[in-house]
Every structure is written in structure tokens, then in C-alpha cells.
Amino acid sequence: MSDVTLNEIKNSPDDFSVQISDQVESFIVSVAEVAKGDDPDSAVPYLLLEVSQLLLAGGRLGAHEDFVPTERYEPDIGPEPDVDDMRLRLAALLDPVDVYSEVFDPYEPRTAPVACRISDDLADVIADLRHGMAHYSAGRVSEAMWWWQFSYLSNWGSTASAALRALQSLIAHVRLDTPLDELNGLDTDSNADEDDELEKEAGAVMAAEIGVPLGLQPEVGRR
Numbered sequence: 001m002s003d004v005t006l007n008e009i010k011n012s013p014d015d016f017s018v019q020i021s022d023q024v025e026s027f028i029v030s031v032a033e034v035a036k037g038d039d040p041d042s043a044v045p046y047l048l049l050e051v052s053q054l055l056l057a058g059g060r061l062g063a064h065e066d067f068v069p070t071e072r073y074e075p076d077i078g079p080e081p082d083v084d085d086m087r088l089r090l091a092a093l094l095d096p097v098d099v100y101s102e103v104f105d106p107y108e109p110r111t112a113p114v115a116c117r118i119s120d121d122l123a124d125v126i127a128d129l130r131h132g133m134a135h136y137s138a139g140r141v142s143e144a145m146w147w148w149q150f151s152y153l154s155n156w157g158s159t160a161s162a163a164l165r166a167l168q169s170l171i172a173h174v175r176l177d178t179p180l181d182e183l184n185g186l187d188t189d190s191n192a193d194e195d196d197e198l199e200k201e202a203g204a205v206m207a208a209e210i211g212v213p214l215g216l217q218p219e220v221g222r223r
Helices: 008-012 014-036 040-063 084-092 118-137 141-175 180-185 194-210
Strands: 099-102 114-117
Touching: 014 040, 014 084, 014 118, 014 141, 040 084, 040 194, 084 118, 099 141, 114 118, 118 141, 118 194
Parallel strands: none
Antiparallel strands: 099 114
């Protein structure tokens, strides 16, 4: 049985669940529009804005007390929507800056960076959000809120945060007129041992892969 009717939901614009669902729906629609590729020059800045706004909703979910669904077992939502087409469109749109370096868990000591893709991240986040939206649209509000909170803590929160760092870095490189290929020489560990040399070599390969200037005009900074 549904928690509430859709009319009851729509008539409560100040309700926490309404605010979260609005941000979730806005993100899903906006990323789908970006993936169409109609305005490639604005893709990175627009995605930066959308991911930032989504993470505001995620932060609110993370800070909120635990949501408890009304049903013991999760109701079936039917077939999951396919996100592969969106993933491929985003990958083509963001090429050659789609690949970036990320540390999976910042609390794991000396964790080696891994290669990630912004397109994969965004598609995975969309899949999680759509799952919750299916419950919300069916009136299962408590189930939707539980899912969005749980998946924020377990998956899409860290995934979206990593994508945000990558997008912010791209914008910073462009606006500060810092070519990506200059990253090859970075070394933040003055006590690196022989094992770290292998990690630096892997990082250099990754930097070379993504080290192609973006097709955006950099802002003239102060010298």
C-alpha cells in the first residue's frame, strides 16, 4: 500500500521528502539533457553545477536521522531503466577528459589512486536515483527516502563527490590556464619509496591520457 497519495505529496511543498525528490528529479532531467550533446561547450560547467546541487540534497540526507521504510521487504519496482545509452553519450561528450584519478577511500592509509570515468560515475548515480524515484512516484515515500539515504551513504554520495572533484579540477585548469599535461611532474610525498615510483609511473600514464587541453577559453588571471 502506498504511504500517501501523490496529491498529498504535491500539496506539501515544504515537506523534506518533496524537497529531496525535486532535487533528485532535477538532476536526472538535467544530466539527460546534457547527454544529448546539444551544447558541448557548456557540458562541464553545467555538470559541475548539477552535481553540486545534488550533493546538497545528499548532505541533507546524510545528516538526517535514519529513515525507516514502512514495509519489511522492498516492493518490486519492475525492470530497471537502462543507463548504458546515457553513459556512452556522456563518454563521447567528455572525451578526452572523461578519465581521471581518484582515491577510493581517503581513510585507507597510502591507498593507490585508481582510474575512473566521469561518464560512469554520472550513469551510476542516475541509476541509484531512478530506483528511489520509482518508489516515490508510486507513493512509497518512506521507501524512497530510505533508499536515497542508504544509497547516498553506500554508493552515490562518494561517486558523485569524486565526479565533482574531477569536474571542479577541469574548470580550475581552464579558468586558471593550467595545462593538464603539467600534472606529470607533481609529487606531494617527499618520502616516496621504491613502491611509490610505480604509482607515480601509473599516474603519469593517466595524466598523459587526460592531458589534452579543454576546448574552452581560459579566464585571464592576475599575474
